[in-house]
Amino acid sequence: MIEIKDLHKSYRMGSNSLHVLKGINFKAEDGELVAIMGSSGSGKSTLLNILGMLDVADSGEYTLDDVPIKDLSETKAAQYRNKFLGFIFQSFNLINYKSALENVALPLYYQKVGRKERQEKALSYLEKVGLKEWATHLPSELSGGQKQRVAIARAMAAEPKVLLADEPTGALDSTTSYEVMDLIQKINDEGNTILVVTHEEDIAHMCKRIVHLKDGVIVEDKKIEQVRAQQYV
Amino acid sequence: MWLFDRDLWTEVFHTLGKNMFRTFLTMLGVIFAMIILILLLGSSNGMSNGFDKVFAGTASNSLFVWGQSTSEPYKGFERGRRIRYKIEDAEILKREIPEIEVLAPRIELGSHRSVVTVYRNGQTSGSSVYGDYPEIDNITKKRLVEGRFLNKTDIEHSKKVCVIGEETYKLLFDKGEEAIGEDIRINGVFFSVVGIYKPNNNINIDGENAVFIPFTTFQKAFNSGDRMGWMAIAVEPNTKVPVVESKIKDILKNKYDIHPDDQRAIGSFDMSEIFNNISAFTNVLKGFSFFVGIFTLLAGVIAISNILLITVKERTKEIGVRRALGATPKVVRRQIVVEAIVLTAFAGLIGFAISVGILAILDSLWGSGEDFPFVKPMVSIPQFVISFILMVGLSLLIGMIPANKAVKVRPIEALREE
Secondary structure: OOEEEEEEEEEEEOEEEEEEEEEEEEEEEOOEEEEEEOOOOOOOOHHHHHHHHOOOEEEEEEEEEEOOOOOHHHHHHHHHHHEEEEEEEEOOOOOOOOHHHHHHHHHHOOOOOHHHHHHHHHHHHHHHOOOHHOOOOOOOOOOOHHHHHHHHHHHHOOOOOOEEEEEEOOOOOOOHHOOOOOOOHHHHHHHOEEEEOOOHHHHOOOOOOEEEEEOEEOOOOOOOOOOOHHHOO | OOHHHHHHHHHHHHHHHOOHHHHHHHHHHHHHHHHHHHHHHHHHHHHHHHHHOOOOEEEEEEEEEEEEEOOOOOEEOOOOOEEOEHHHHHHHHHHHHOOOEEEEEEEOOOOOOOEEEEEEEEEEEEEEEEEEEEHHHEEEEEEEEEEEOHHHHHHHOOEEEEEEEHHHHHHHHHOOOOOOOEEEEEEOEEEEEEEEEEOOOOOOOOOEEEEEEEHHHHHHOOOOOOOOOOEEEEEEEOOHHHHHHHHHHHHHHOOOOOOOOOOOOOOEEHHHHHHHHHHOOOHHHHHHHHHHHHHHHHHHHHHHHHHHHHHHOOHHHHHHHHHHHHOOOHHHHHHHHHHHHHHHHHHHHHHHHHHHHHHHHHHHEEEEEEEOOEOOOOHHHHHHHHHHHHHHHHHHHHHHHHHHHHHHHOOHHOOOOO
């Protein structure tokens, strides 16, 4: 599903350049649930940004669902993002003046899905995350956990190949975090490929595989026994 | 077609409606600009209409020619010789100068602007008395209140009929008294009244108190022979009045042995000159109004663009999210531009409605044009359409500034956690 080869990325900070990714090789198969771990500055967010086509690598190869991701125009990148990727952010990034339903329907709008179908689809995804009754509520009327569930529904609405979650539980307390992870696990159980960036050990252990990043290189990549979040909920 | 994309409009109205107060404040600039533009245009139209009303009934491409005294000795004649035209001159001029469309000879009882006592049943009026041809009505139209003006039959049969001014009527008749068919007496000759006219508003060549009788009747009744006092001439629409004026003068100077350089012997008045001056004035006024209005509008539209720039800055994160969710640069740009257009168009319409209301009030207060030239102050539909298109065009152009700024938002920067 995802394949990256010898990925390099450096940022220019004034006169000196900061080499953030120093040759990453990584492969994720269909249906995997991968945790990308690392302390701050390890390059995990940069990696996620590149995977999410929000940033461009200096060198290296990136293939997503057998499509080479290279030299994309802004428009093409937007279309690929919409088609291939679903984003889940630490701070949810819901559009605050749109109802939960409208937020979920937004990626479908950019896919030019018809209004009615869009609403129906969005509602079914809201139902999936258990927030059907909250469809007409604004983000400000939702709790943190609910917001993240709306965000997850939004990420899934466009039926992307891969879900990219950047610290999805970073802004949540542990109970809510487990609820969100439970949801992510269930989505993964249905066969969706998910990448979770986190620095929390317990969250990482709820995935099926942990990739450790340190100073821009992968220091460890192991399959683990998944801890089900269900038991903590 | 984006114009019919319901979702785009929902997006736009959602965004604008989210902050009604700020949206309103933004629009204020354009509302005022539109008010100023429309009020200026409407007022200058009112002014222009007012002048039109002043000159209504007077042919613009006309001139008047009369005889004065020579100021140069010529061919043995001394200076100070009085020039008196003959009725045949009218025929000569019409024959020699094809550009003359209408030529109405006139003769006046007594000297110019002098008055003659008109009697009726013991009531009297000091009036100007003119012998006229019906054609004069094509040059200075009489507003008839009652009856008719002189006609061809009157001329052919030298009928003893007359058309009197309202002022004359007031002096000779009691209020409400029927005048048509009644006789009035001038220099011992009786004339039957066939019409009463009201003077034209502000241009008044004949005086308010005047009696018009057929030219041929005048000749017989007052024994004026072949004399002619002056001529009212209308030239063909595409001909310049001064050209015809100098041709007329050349012919008359030649006929009456006037020195070619004598400027005083032939009196003339070019009506078109006044018209041209006035229309130049109103055109400058209109142009100025448009100029001021458009620049005010530009300022208003820039204010909108400014607010949208701020909005874009505020919405950086939102735009980043949209980009991450698959909004292409085109979609982002389009939304901002449409927001600019919608704001401007809506504000423009509000301003238009307000200013049309103000113009309607002005119209009902002073629009009759009695005191000063100000009639029907309104904008024409083409004027409105042009202003509106200009306004929307400007907003489209200026909306591109915030739109491009929005497109430059890089999703990664927008989404960076602080």
